[in-house]
Amino acid sequence: MTRLLARDLTVSLGGSPVVGPLSLRLEPGEVVGLLGPNGAGKSTLLRALAGLAPHGGSATLDGTPLAQMSDAARALRIAYLPQARTVGWAVAVERLVELGRIPWRRFGSALSETDRAIVAEAMRLMDVGPLARRLATEISGGEQARALAARVIAQDTPVLLADEPAAGLDPAHQIAMMAAFRSLAAKGRSVIVSLHDLTLAARWCDRLVMLDAGKVAAEGAPAEVVTPALLGQVFGVEAVVSTVGGALAVAPIGLSGGPR
């Protein structure tokens, strides 16, 4: 059964339509990459799917309209990692990751064994275990990004929406993050991740959705979406798409003279 289904979804900001109408589906065990140039509507779409922006059309999670779900119920089903990396107070990395358990706990109650195990596993996946006692405001930007990604993984929801989680990460940690999303998907969870690294997207996602001006320009297997023609048309770049070791590698090499 389709986990997340959007039909004729539209999102408006300040009265003007920013996204849609578009349709989108997300199956259990799937990692879907969201591509598109700046301002294409990736973040707005993710916010709407996270239930944080009012939308037109329909969006359902396991058959239940998002708009009908309570905040508390939604927080147990959908986790969302915003693009902006906010750490309001100089708290230890471990405390930050533990915030992901908030929807599952009563306030004031100590973390259960299960909570601790989930937090530890999330920190292991994002390789922030050694940073556990460091202050989240005093680590590097990339380390902070990983700590915040661990927080969203610790929320332990069927659906995970991540807005450019790999930005600012070194190549090893970018790959490790995508591998972590894959391992979550292997356990039946569903991930939508917006990315700017086309090779990363093409190699690690089951399916790609390419947005252009709020609409779906292309959707399908990576090889169908990451093509020189579409990259020229949507991103305005000339790109070399080759196959390395059985997977795609994409290198934008210049601006295209095509439309845009």
Place this chain on the structure above:
Amino acid sequence: MSRAALILLLGAAALLFFVLSLLTGPAGYGPAESLRALFSGGDGAAAIILREIRLPRALLGLAIGLALGAGGAALQGFLRNPLAEPGLIGVSASASLGAVAVFYSGLAGASIYVLPAGALFGAACSVIVLLAIAARSGSTLTLILAGVALSSLAGALTSLALNLSPNPFASYEIIFWLLGSLKDRSMTHVWIALPLIAAGLLLMFMSLRALDALTLGEEAAASLGVDLRLTRLLVVAGVALSVGAATAVAGAIGFVGLVVPHLVRPLTDRMPGSVFLPSALGGSALLLAADVASRIVIPSREINVGVLTALIGAPFFLWLVMRTRREAL
């Protein structure tokens, strides 16, 4: 330091200064004599001084310290801004304006309840205005700017009342209200303030989980199931009730809500929910200590406790601003 140990320590400090507050005063009774008079009562001068002058003063110091410390912690957590304090969103200034307006209009003589009622009315008005503005846009920046504007307006109107004041005693009273003091309060004041402060503390307490989540920013907090509108309502109403009631009976005592959360934060894990209770208890300890000091630094004359907290707090605030700028928090 463990959470329980910190709370115990600050609670003990508050209790210590509470007792010291009971024992300090121009009447010059010894500790044993004072406590005997307090507990055994009777018609003697000592019993009257202890029960009707010093006890309300110490109780108000305790309760108002709780209100100011907790209010500062909740506001700083909600706004994720280390410079926030109850005065910031205009509640103290508006409450003072309410008190001054009542005094200037000459209604104050009608009943002991009129002046505090004016202060509470002012605080409530400021909250309603703030909520109306904040409801149109969810951003904390809007709330801060609206609060600053409201503070300035209330301050200007208070000054206007001061300028137009026909008699010198009115000016004296107005200064007294703006600087804050726990002097000459009665048990009536205690019974006016306590329930409102308690209600305000409860509302703020209900927002603590949301304040923890807000460490990650508003969007992430919302995705964790936090109702941002409800949280805003809880914090603003909680602060208005507790700080409004505190200002109503003791004037605007500044900087306690700013200083105390900063002092206790490094002793906790720095989560807003963890800072709240220690900050409340620390607020009590600091205000009671300042109130004791206000009675003994100049033996012959008592100074307003608000002056003393400002003397400590204003340089601290400046230091905080400079440090915040340097660290670009």
